Amino acid sequence: MxxxxxxxxxxxxxxxxxxxxxxxxxxxxxxxxxxxxxxxxxxxxxxxxxxxxxxxxxxxxxxxxxxxxxxxxxxxxxxxxxxxCMDDSGTTRCAPRPNRPAPPASAPSTPGAPTITISDLARFAPASIRATAEPGNVGIVGMPTNFTAAASTQIQDGELFGAPLRVRFAPASYIYTYGDGSSATVTTPGQTWEALGQAQFTPTPTSHVYREPGVYPARVDIRFTAQVDLGGGWIDIPGQLTTSGATQEIRILEARTALVAHTCHENPAGVGC
Known part of the structure; x- marks a missing residue:
């Protein structure tokens, strides 16, 4: 039934x-x-x-x-x-098509934010950094000379494409050029021997050994990553911006050892004094 x-x-x-x-x-x-x-x-x-x-x-x-x-x-x-879908006997051979919703209306086009590249931010780049070497920008032939650079995150306000913005630069890597034809790229700005808890003339991540006496024009170039804030939060900008460092002269001296009976303080006229 x-x-x-x-x-x-x-x-x-x-x-x-x-x-x-x-x-x-x-x-x-x-x-x-x-x-x-x-x-x-x-x-x-x-x-x-x-x-x-x-x-x-x-x-x-x-x-x-x-x-x-x-x-x-x-x-x-x-x-x-x-x-x-039905034949002459009334038998259904296929199912009716389901109702399909109408396509949504096109959203009105709105102008987007301007596209900012790393080169657009060059005029906001941080100032050059001068590398220093210890002790007192003087080194000894054949022994490590320790380099440091005082770099930190910097924020600048300005205007780009007619709109106000903030730019934040963060150091990503350091390119040390030692002036004798050699260089090194590291991710640390370097620390003093005292801050590292090391004795003088011991190797550090940013130290360099000079093989000949002389005066060398050393510098450190810094690669920065950049972010911009147009009013809605920080936005990463692809690429990196490199600032060239100012030259610092490093004097490298030869050191000779001598066995003496008195220090230079005790005998200023002694050998090596």
Whole structure:
């Protein structure tokens, strides 16, 4: 009994969707038969025409489109799709297309923030840093000379492309050029021997050994990463900006040892004093 009621309900829905626009039952002749446990539907049905010249229910904005006074409304798109999927026996061969939501309207275009490159920030670059060597910018041939550079994060306010902004530079690496043809790139600015807890003339991450006496023009170039704030928070700028350091003269001396009986303080005229 439950199966008979369910099938009958489906048959009623199909009959309702295939009814003609004027509400009559002339869409086709259908025969019903039952064996007590199922319901069979058979017959023929008339599909609506897709030609606007032959179908009075074609929506063309004029008479017969189902919008005029007293005119019946045309079949729904779901009924048309379902009728196209049925054969002459009334058997459904495919499912009707699901309703698809209309595409969203295009969002209005809004001008974005200006594109800022690392080269645009060159005029905001931090000032040059002068490297120093200890002790007193003097070194000894064959022994480490320790270099340091006082670099830190810097923030500058300014204007770019007609808009105010803040620029933040952070040191990323240090390029030490020692003046004797050698250089080293490190990620630390260097610390004094005392800060490192080391004895004088011991190696450090930024120390260098000169092989010949003389005066050498040493410097440190610093590579900075940059961020800008246009009012909505810090934004990373790709790339790095390098500032060239000021030259610092480093005097490298030769050291000779001598065994003496007295210090230079005790005997200023002694050997090596």
């Amino acid at each position: 439950h199966r008979l009621i369910a099938v009958a309900a489906v048959a009623g829905a199909l009959w309702s969707m295939m009814a003609t626009a004027d509400g009559s039952d002339s869409a086709g002749d259908y025969l019903y038969g039952t064996d007590g446990s199922s319901l069979t539907i058979s017959g023929t049905q008339q599909q609506p025409s897709t030609d606007p010249g032959t179908d009075s229910n074609w929506s063309d904005g004029g008479p017969g489109d189902g919008t005029g006074p007293g005119e019946p409304s045309g079949p729904s798109q779901e009924a048309i799709d379902l009728a196209a």
